Every structure is written in structure tokens, then in C-alpha cells.
Amino acid sequence: MTAATLQPGFDSQAILEQIRKRTAFTVAAPLLILAYFTYTWFAFDIPDLLERARPDRAVILATDAVAHKVHVTKDLRRGGVSVAIEGERTATYAKGASPDWVQIRGDDAVVDLDEGYLIEITGNVIQFTVPDYGVIKVTATKTGVETELPPGDIPEWVKDDPRKFDARPTLDRRVQVTKTKIEVHNYFGGWENFWFTFNSPLHGKSFGELTSLAMSDERIDPDQSNLSLIVDEFLSNSDWQHGAVFVALFETIMMAVLGTLTAALVGLPLAFLAARNFTPSFLVRFGVRRLFDFVRGIDMLIWSLIFIRAFGLGPLTGALAIAFTDTGSLGKLFSEALENIDNKQVEGVRATGATQLQRYRFGVIPQILPVFVSQVLYYLESNTRSATVIGALGAGGIGLMLVETMKTSRDWENTSYIIILTIIVVILMDQASSWLRKKLIEG
Missing domain, CATH: 1.10.3720.10 (MetI-like)
Known part of the structure; x- marks a missing residue:
């Protein structure tokens, strides 16, 4: 005997019809979703957006969000080499007080970027030594720049333009040369001058030094206590506000x-x-x-x-x-x-x-x-x-x-x-x- 005879009112055709409807829905729903995403792909012009996307720019911005750079700049018009945090005039190192990785010799300089990356600035010429690649020589002229690269294909991190030379072999090292200046960027982790400005009397002091200073009776500024000075210098930080x-x-x-x-x-x-x-x-x-x-x-x-x-x-x-x-x-x-x-x-x-x-x-x-x-x-x-x-x-x-x-x-x-x-x-x-x-x- 069949199940239909044992169970009154059992309709096998209705059951089969329900199964067909569920199967059709199971197949149709993913197809409709796929069709919708296909439509939005072209309606929103996703291919063009992907083509115009600049992931390298995003990486640079992300780096700038968590790190700061020190600029070593030679002015080819006025002469002289300066070292400044983020290139700010108010954060420029005094003569003879440059970081130990920068050696200034008159109007020339040697910049050691670690791991074999070395830059020698002589007159209007730089020689950039890059490990596993060779030495790049760039000369600034009155009309632009002239570049001499090692034999072989030009790497992606080099932008050789007659008006401007730009090389970034790693995320934390960069060299730019134009007819008016030579600039080297060296990146360091952390936010620059976060607590106090570069020219603040409290700049570079450790937490322990600041604590001792706050409890000391010997005032830095005779018009206010040291604790008040610390708070005031922090809140009035012009870089971070x-x-x-x-x-x-x-x-x-x-x-x-x-x-x-x-x-x-x-x-x-x-x-x-x-x-x-x-x-x-x-x-x-x-x-x-x-x-x-x-x-x-x-x-x-x-x-x-x-x-x-x-x-x-x-x-x-x-x-x-x-x-x-x-x-x-x-x-x-x-x-x-x-x-x-x-x-x-x-x-x-x-x-x-x-x-x-x-x-x-x-x-x-x-x-x-x-x-x-x-x-x-x-x-x-x-x-x-x-x-x-x-x-x-x-x-x-x-x-x-x-x-x-x-x-x-x-x-x-x-x-x-x-x-x-x-x-x-x-x-x-x-x-x-x-x-x-x-x-x-x-x-």
C-alpha cells in the first residue's frame, strides 16, 4: 500500500509542486542577486573607478598618518643645506646640530639613509647609491635635470622626467631633484613634535624630566610655575593645536x-x-x-x-x-x-x-x-x-x-x-x- 492510501488527504502533486517552487526560488534568488551586482558594476562605472584608483597614493597617505619625515634640502639658487622636520622653518635644525645621519660640508652634504642607501650631494649633482641596483647620478641644470641610470630597465619607483627627478625605492626614503633644489626625505615612525613644538624650551624632554621640572622650585619662566608652563606649552602647540x-x-x-x-x-x-x-x-x-x-x-x-x-x-x-x-x-x-x-x-x-x-x-x-x-x-x-x-x-x-x-x-x-x-x-x-x-x- 502507498503512503497516499494510508494518509487521507495526502496530495503528492501538491508536494511536488511545493518542491518545484522552492527549487526555483533557490536557483532564481542567487541569479537575481548576481544580475543586480552585474548591473551596479556597470551602472556605477566600477571598471573606470578601479582604473583611476591610486593605491600607491593611499599607501603614502597611510604612511604620513603614522610617521613623519625629515627634509634635507639644498637650495640651488641661494646655496646652503638645511635640515628640517616636515620641511617647516620653525622646525629647522641649527647649524652644527643636524642629525647624525646627515653630514653637512659647506654647501655639500652626505645623507646616510641606512641599509646601504647613501646620497652624496656635491654642487648641483647628487649620487644616489641604491642596494641591488646601482648608483643613480642626477645633475640639476638651468632648464631641468639630467639623469644617468644603471644599465637595464628603469624601475617603477623611479620617475625620470626632464623637469623633475623623483625616486622612492622604499616607503621611508625619497629623493627629489629640480632645477632649483635637491630634497631628501627620511621617514621615522611616530608623530613629530606632538607634545611640544620644536622651538619650545621643553622639546625633547622625557616624562621623568618633565615630572621633576614640574615639582622643582626653580622656574624656567619667572612669570609662571613650571607646571603651568608645561600645560600651556602643550595646549598652545602650534603644530597640533x-x-x-x-x-x-x-x-x-x-x-x-x-x-x-x-x-x-x-x-x-x-x-x-x-x-x-x-x-x-x-x-x-x-x-x-x-x-x-x-x-x-x-x-x-x-x-x-x-x-x-x-x-x-x-x-x-x-x-x-x-x-x-x-x-x-x-x-x-x-x-x-x-x-x-x-x-x-x-x-x-x-x-x-x-x-x-x-x-x-x-x-x-x-x-x-x-x-x-x-x-x-x-x-x-x-x-x-x-x-x-x-x-x-x-x-x-x-x-x-x-x-x-x-x-x-x-x-x-x-x-x-x-x-x-x-x-x-x-x-x-x-x-x-x-x-x-x-x-x-x-x-
Whole structure:
């Protein structure tokens, strides 16, 4: 006997049809996904993007983000050899105080880049010794440069142009020659002059020396204590602008806090008007809900641009943009939480003879408090990141400083510094909000 005869209502054809449909879906779904990715590949012109991509440039920027370079420069017009960190005039070594890997002899120099890489500068000629390749000779002329390379193919790390010679055999060594100057770059790990500027009286001192100096009664500056001098020299560092960065971070945090709290305080009473069990009037509920849709339907960045045009640049415009957008989002969440409360608790408070305000205070608010606290704290964390983006548009704060450092590749290490500080702030906000949520809800 078959299974069909043993089980009444058993339809083998229906089972087979379901199997065919599932098989067809299993095959069709990957094909549709593949077709979509194929379409986007050509619609977004990915091949052209890959062709124009410059991974070597990305590697250089990544190197500049975690390292600094020392420039050895010979001016072929005025004469003389100078050694400076990042090529800055304010970070130029004094005569006779050059690093030990640079030997200056009048207007000539010998630069030892380690591992066999050696550069000899004589007049307007350099000889660059490269291990496993040979010696490159470059002569600067009145019209450009003349290059003599070892026999064989020209390596990829050499850019031999009649106007400019550029060689970068390794990521941390580079030589450039034009008709006006010869420049050697030697890279070192770490951020240059992070604590104090090159010309600061505290530059180069160890942590132990600074600690001893802070506790010493013998002052470097008679007008202020050594501890005050250390703090002042650190915050007023012109290269890293620590003081300005900390102020900008504080502005960003305040922008997020003010915007989020304003949205919560405005959204909560409006949520009562949008909740079905608190506002019987359909027109009022409809109007408030559409207001929520309107303010949250326009992106925070758009609101920021509108308020910048209306009120000018500043953190207030960012706070208003956050407040407008989050009023709609939090108001909608609060109204849904109000519609799902347990009416038995409200009736219990009503039975005690409580007023309507007291019923809200003791019967409603305790029920929606977990939702209120968790959502407000979550939006506060999110808005800390959003305030950075809004600030980049002109609202101020750390976002504006971040954009300024990204305009040139010279300040890429400053960009890394600001990004790291922003991530630290977001982590601290996350930890603080988790602690507050636990205290307010569970405690």
C-alpha cells in the first residue's frame, strides 16, 4: 500500500509542486542577486573607478598618518643645506646640530639613509647609491635635470622626467631633484613634535624630566610655575593645536547633548498628543503624526544647511538640526510606547483619587521610562557622531577642524589624531550611557 492510501488527504502533486517552487526560488534568488551586482558594476562605472584608483597614493597617505619625515634640502639658487622636520622653518635644525645621519660640508652634504642607501650631494649633482641596483647620478641644470641610470630597465619607483627627478625605492626614503633644489626625505615612525613644538624650551624632554621640572622650585619662566608652563606649552602647540582641538571636541559633545535633550523634552509632550489612548481627536493625532513625519523626513544634514543659511555658522545650528530631526524620531517612538502601556496601572492610580497630572506622573511615566531613557541615550551616542559630520558643513566643532586638516596631505597625521580622539569620545559616551541606563532603569 502507498503512503497516499494510508494518509487521507495526502496530495503528492501538491508536494511536488511545493518542491518545484522552492527549487526555483533557490536557483532564481542567487541569479537575481548576481544580475543586480552585474548591473551596479556597470551602472556605477566600477571598471573606470578601479582604473583611476591610486593605491600607491593611499599607501603614502597611510604612511604620513603614522610617521613623519625629515627634509634635507639644498637650495640651488641661494646655496646652503638645511635640515628640517616636515620641511617647516620653525622646525629647522641649527647649524652644527643636524642629525647624525646627515653630514653637512659647506654647501655639500652626505645623507646616510641606512641599509646601504647613501646620497652624496656635491654642487648641483647628487649620487644616489641604491642596494641591488646601482648608483643613480642626477645633475640639476638651468632648464631641468639630467639623469644617468644603471644599465637595464628603469624601475617603477623611479620617475625620470626632464623637469623633475623623483625616486622612492622604499616607503621611508625619497629623493627629489629640480632645477632649483635637491630634497631628501627620511621617514621615522611616530608623530613629530606632538607634545611640544620644536622651538619650545621643553622639546625633547622625557616624562621623568618633565615630572621633576614640574615639582622643582626653580622656574624656567619667572612669570609662571613650571607646571603651568608645561600645560600651556602643550595646549598652545602650534603644530597640533591641542587646546583648539579639545575646545572643538567639547563643542561637538555639547551640540549632541543640547540637540538630543531638546528633542526629548519637546517630543515627549507631543507624543501624548499623537497617542491614540491619550488624544481622542483624530485631527489632532493626524496633525502631530504628520509633524513628526515632516521633521524626521528631512535629513539632519539638510536641516543643518538650512539653519546655517538662517543663523550663520556655529554650534547652535548643529544643535537645532539634531533637535528637529530627533524630535520626529523620538516623538514617534514615545507615542508608540504610550499606546502600549498597561491601563490597569493607570486605573489603579485613578482609584486613589489622583488628578490627571498625577495619573500621568505615577501611572504612565514609570511604564515608558525604560523606553524613554534607552532611546534618548542611544540617540545621544549616535548624535555624537552626527555632530562631527554636521560640524564639517560649517556648524563648527571637531568636524570643521577635521575637514581643514584633510585639505592637504601635509596634515594627514593631524587628521588621524582628530579621528582617534573622536572615536575615544564616542566610546566614552557609549560607556557613560550604558552606566546611566543601568542606574536609571535597573537601579
